[in-house]
Amino acid sequence: MNMFLHELKAYRNSTIIWSLGLIAIVVLFLSLYPSFSRDAEEFMKVLEGFPEELRKAIGLSFETLATLLGFFSYSFLYIKLSGAVQAMNLGLSIISKETRDKTADFLLTKPVTRTQVITSKLFAALTSLVFTNLAFLASVMVMASFVKTEDFSEQALLMVSVTLLFIQLIFLSLGIMIAVLIPRIKSVISISLGTVFTFFILGMISSSTADKGLRYLTPFNYFDNQYIIRTLEYEGEFIFIGISIIFTAVLASYWIYGKKDVHSV
């Protein structure tokens, strides 16, 4: 419990800043909605000039863009991107900082098992992400009710928004696993940005082509917003893949961390 609280405190400021950042994106995007929906037709004409692949890649869908849900889904692409960076950063740094700051000796000469160390860090990271998501969800719901021009399905909005946490969990577990695998990480942000953007670009390529296979490769596309809005359901197959990735990465992290040598500085 002491390690959990220590980690939680260590990441308190970063969690608050990321939450505020996501809220700012939500507020910014959704506050554009009223003026956008007023001139929706004009926009559509402009957008028609864009190549279809590009529109698909950045998640623009003509049928729904004029609705609040459609507009939100579009902006959600960028929220997912920031959220993934946050989660990956957190996972990488919460493990690797002990080696980077050379505090591993301090922690691991205490009467704790390595499993307890990972568990505490994992739960602290989870708590931090859940907090971020609660702040994000609240801001989405509040902003949506402010800017709506007509009634919309709150359930669909919630279901789309909740996928942020799921994507974050995937990136968190990947981050933790990478941090356990690489002996010394000098710069967390370069690894997290690199990984996240690779998946993001893969996601854009996957969206713009109809290639179904590519979709399995990038967690960004495990949730098809149009599908969720239409059916009010998630695609079970991708939920399963997502959960499998999380479990594999977390279990591998426990296993590797338990066995590895902690070298002196």
Place this chain on the structure above:
Amino acid sequence: MSVIEISNLTKLYGNSRGISDVSFNVEEGEIFGFIGPNGAGKSTTIRTLLSLIYPTSGSAKIFGKDVVKYAPEIKRDIGYLPSEVFYYDNMKVIDLLKYSASFYKKDCTRRIKELSEILELDLNRKIEDLSLGNKKKVGIVQGLLHEPKLIILDEPTSGLDPLMQQKFFDLLEKENKKGVTILFSSHILSEVQRLCDRVAIIKEGKIVQVDRISTLKENNYKKFKIETKTEVDFRAFDVAGVNQIEIKANTISFIFRGNINSILKKISEIEIANLWIEEPTLEEIFMHFYKKEE
């Protein structure tokens, strides 16, 4: 009873050398010195004892329990101080110490206060603002606050001024009187000689010798350097106990082992310009050890 039992411990790092076939025991209540030059494998041995790294072969027991299998349990009663201390920079000293104490199921408040008063450590400063010596003090308090039964020190004196070093040694001796066992690794022979009952000497990953310090003291090594006014026939120093004699123009240096009076008499026979008598470095003693083996 042996507090530490190391048997045939080997740790290889890929191609580079770690330690090989290290065996020795540390008995309850003794201060055991562990000496060797840098890179000899002192830290590797200690880190294996603390299960920070895992042995390639062989095993070690602390309090009769295997160090890998019972690591968390054993560590409840171990205090560890590394040569370089690193803590969470943005924490205050008191918060770090409280965090450290929170790992042990006992109230350490009184002990923290006591230790920091002895060492004159300001508890309200941030770790990142501390000097090397003050960080070291945090390390000492951190290692002793839970009143461990075994204290493991890995070259602990670096960064401490002589006065603090003295206080630190006094602290250790006080703990030792209470029955605490201490494993003290160092490359400085004098501090090991001062403090320890027995020593293990390690070189190139292997234990060269395990001996009582009193035996080593009988082998009273001194390093002599003499500057003479005129050129001297070095055969004058060709007496028992003189080793590694080196002559450069008007200076003669050698390692001497034996009755110090006899060599001083020899020196008094010649006209000297200057004289240095020093503790030989460990390496110089080692050379002696190896010469004997050959």
